[in-house]
Every structure is written in structure tokens, then in C-alpha cells.
């Protein structure tokens with residue numbers, strides 16, 4: 001009985017209800033995480049935010065830091081990074097076993113390259129306004145996706161908070177990561193990866209189960225979205241709603257390379273579905289098999305290849321959003 005009493009009290013003793021744990025990826029945004037941290041830190045301090053902080057030291061370290069932060073009583077976490085950092089923190093929130101995932105509040109200060117997750121929530125880019133948003137704490141419960149895939153014959157599971165791209169989109173992700181590893185930088189890097197992949201990538205025969213439906217088609221690319229953006233501002237899933245319990249899956253059927261190049265603007269202007277070979281389906285459960293295997297990027301990270309399964313976990317993580325997004329979400333509910 002005495003032991004039980006102690007066990008119940010111990011986590012409460014160390015609860016840090018109002019203190020944020022800040023996890024900084026120094027490599028995000030080609031080193032912006034490291035370079036801008038002194039400014040971000042000074043901004044947090046000047047606005048009276050209570051926090052402790054830690055830098056990631058390697059890939060996936062943010063997963064570990066999140067699990068130990070929650071085990072040490074933190075319930076509010078700030079990601080200083082890009083989509084990959086947010087993704088690792090979300091995976092850490094699911095891995096920990098101390099509290100339900102919805103009891104953790106996730107905020108972000110976007111210093112990444114693409115920052116697509118932050119775009120959906122209209123989070124401010126300047127650090128002063130981003131910190132104000134954390135103080136105002138407009139929160140929102142968003143859906144999370146769980147993907148299964150293969151990487152060199154090993155089966156993996158990973159949660160995602162924003163979007164997954166498969167086929168051509170996945171190939172661009174792999175090329176983009178490769179260019180970054182080679183030390184290439186700059187805002188045109190994604191376009192460079194896209195043009196390179198366009199030269200070498202071919203549509204594949206895809207067999208998919210989408211909830212109750214089955215499809216067989218030659219598919220060039222597909223994007224599953226919880227958020228609306230991917231690829232650093234592309235609107236490939238422009239109508240995705242991040243708390244509707246459904247993926248929006250944009251399917252781009254086999255296209256000529258010229259047709260892809262000519263239609264690049266519709267990837268950015270929200271009119272992607274005007275194209276006759278592009279359509280959208282909405283579903284909770286999706287299974288995909290392809291010949292040959294197709295590559296996948298998940299929240300901007302090139303991670304593996306098919307066969308894939310995707311499932312949605314509705315309203316699973318509480319996130320801090322921008323005031324404009326919150327107002328729009330509230331007026332949509334009226």
C-alpha cells in the first residue's frame with residue numbers, strides 16, 4: 001500500500017506544468033537552428049517564458065529527448081526545427097507511456113527549410129510573433145498518421161504529423177536528402193531534386209486498398225495529407241483538414257515529363273485538382289503495394305519504400321496554432 005502511495009505521488013512531485021521543454025535541432029534550416037538559437041532564447045526570456053532547453057546531437061535524438069522530458073514531468077514541448085524535428089517529437093510523444101498523447105502540448109518555432117507543418121497552422125515566421133503565439137497558446141487537437149513501410153527489407157512503423165509523399169514525391173525526397181548530405185544548400189535545392197528525379201523516375205503499377213475500395217492504376221505520385229502543404233510550400237493536398245479523422249490522398253496518374261513541368265504552378269496555387277489526371281480520395285485506412293517498389297518521404301524525410309499501410313489516429317496530439325488559423329477553425333465549426 002505504501003509503495004502504491006509513493007508511486008502515485010512521484011510523477012506529480014516532479015510535474016512541470018507551466019515549464020516548457022525546448023528541443024533545438026541545430027542542423028535544421030541548414031544550421032539556422034544553431035545560428036538563431038541565441039536570438040530565440042533571448043526572445044523567450046524577454047517575454048517571461050519559463051523553459052529548459054536541450055540541443056539534439058544526432059538524428060532521432062529528439063525522440064529520446066521527448067520521452068525523457070515527459071518522464072521527467074514536462075507536459076509542454078517546443079520544437080525549434082523543421083518538419084523532421086516536429087516529426088521526431090510526435091513519435092516521442094507516442095512512444096512514452098506516462099500520459100495520454102493529448103495531454104502533451106506541442107509548440108514550434110520554425111527554423112527548418114520547408115516548415116510545411118507550421119504553414120498549415122499559419123504560425124508566424126518572425127521569432128517575436130512565434131513566441132507570442134506560444135504565450136497565447138491557441139491549441140488544437142490534430143490527427144496523426146501511422147505509416148508502415150520497408151527500409152532495406154526491414155519493416156518499420158512511424159507516426160507522421162503532416163504529410164507523406166510516395167512515388168515521384170518520395171524519389172524527390174530521397175534526392176533532396178542526398179543533395180543536403182552532399183552539403184548543397186539554398187532555396188532552389190528542392191526544385192533541383194525535382195528536376196533530377198523527373199529525368200529518372202517512372203510511374204509504377206499500384207494496387208491500393210482505400211477503406212473499402214480497391215484500385216489498380218499506373219501512378220506517378222501520391223500525397224497523403226493531414227496538413228495541406230509539403231515540399232516547402234506546395235499545396236498538394238489543398239483541402240486536407242487536420243482534425244477530420246481522414247487522410248486526403250492526392251493521386252497523380254501516369255503523366256508525360258513535359259506535362260509535369262508545364263503543370264508545376266498548380267502544385268503551388270491550390271488548383272491541383274483542375275488537372276484531369278489528378279484526383280483526391282479521403283480515407284481512414286490505406287494499403288499500397290507497387291511494382292516495382294515505390295519510395296516514400298514522411299514529414300519531409302526520405303524513409304523507405306513500399307509495401308505501405310497508413311492508418312489515422314484521430315485528434316491525437318494537442319498543438320499550438322496561429323491565431324488566424326484558430327479563428328478560421330472556430331468559424332468553420334459555427
Ligand SMILES: Nc1ncnc2c1ncn2[C@@H]1O[C@H](COP(=O)(O)OP(=O)(O)OP(=O)(O)O)[C@@H](O)[C@H]1O
Nearest residue numbers: 029056057058059081082083084085112113114115
Ligand atoms: N544534431 C543533429 N545532427 C545531425 N542531424 C540532426 C541533428 N538533430 C536532428 N537531426 C536531423 O536533421 C534532419 C532535418 O531536421 P528538420 O527537418 O527539422 O530540418 P529541415 O530539414 O531543415 O526542415 P524541413 O523538414 O522543414 O524542411 C532530421 O532528419 C533530423 O533527424
